Amino acid sequence: GAVVSQHPSWVICKSGTSVKIECRSLDFQATTMFWYRQFPKQSLMLMATSNEGSKATYEQGVEKDKFLINHASLTLSTLTVTSAHPEDSSFYICSAKTGGHGMETQYFGPGTRLLVL
Amino acid sequence: QKEVEQDPGPLSVPEGAIVSLNCTYSNSAFQYFMWYRQYSRKGPELLMYTYSSGNKEDGRFTAQVDKSSKYISLFIRDSQPSDSATYLCAMMTTDSWGKFQFGAGTQVVVTP
Numbered sequence: 001g002a003v004v005s006q007h008p009s010w011v012i013c014k015s016g017t018s019v020k021i022e023c024r025s026l027d028f029q030a031t032t033m034f035w036y037r038q039f040p041k042q043s044l045m046l047m048a049t050s051n052e053g054s055k056a057t058y059e060q061g062v063e064k065d066k067f068l069i070n071h072a073s074l075t076l077s078t079l080t081v082t083s084a085h086p087e088d089s090s091f092y093i094c095s096a097k098t099g100g101h102g103m104e105t106q107y108f109g110p111g112t113r114l115l116v117l
Numbered sequence: 118q119k120e121v122e123q124d125p126g127p128l129s130v131p132e133g134a135i136v137s138l139n140c141t142y143s144n145s146a147f148q149y150f151m152w153y154r155q156y157s158r159k160g161p162e163l164l165m166y167t168y169s170s171g172n173k174e175d176g177r178f179t180a181q182v183d184k185s186s187k188y189i190s191l192f193i194r195d196s197q198p199s200d201s202a203t204y205l206c207a208m209m210t211t212d213s214w215g216k217f218q219f220g221a222g223t224q225v226v227v228t229p
Contacts, residue, residue, distance in 0.1 A: 043221045109160045
């Protein structure tokens with residue numbers, strides 16, 4: 001199956017700093033990428049949807065100025081958590097979608113664990 | 118109320134037993150129902166999905182959807198220790214392609 005990677009797999013940062021997380025589709029071109037966040041014992045929650053070359057669409061309640069998403073190419077999307085605070089500590093996971101409409105066309109990355117001190 | 122409810126477990130079963138997992142939901146517009154398996158420190162991988170109501174079988178896995186009750190199930194027959202993982206249900210409407218609503222996931226432990 002298709003492979004989606006994320007980098008870094010985990011990161012610890014100080015409060016107030018910015019953190020960039022990369023999501024790459026390794027063997028396919030992703031028309032759309034999705035960013036999710038998961039707090040302990042809770043569901044994966046969709047944060048935003050990004051299409052290559054256009055602005056991301058954010059879900060209600062997600063601050064677009066805090067969570068900057070860039071989808072500059074068909075194989076790379078980045079999520080930047082700006083001025084991170086301890087409440088941003090979470091598991092961030094991306095998914096990438098190939099062409100077509102089947103569920104098999106969406107693949108998830110392994111996730112990035114962020115801890116803000 | 119959450120749109121999708123799933124018991125987080127853990128659910129512990131002996132090897133060879135049937136694992137029974139389920140989710141309930143509140144949004145009647147959901148038409149696609151997915152089950153994902155997630156191993157520790159890995160991304161979710163799609164096990165199977167169903168469109169609208171009905172049953173679907175794939176090897177040891179059977180998915181059921183009861184839209185009248187807003188209830189979906191996943192059964193794993195002849196469970197193996199390698200089935201130990203977190204199982205996530207996810208749902209989607211037809212006009213929000215790719216925007217999944219996930220359950221919290223159920224941790225399953227199959228003991229030898």
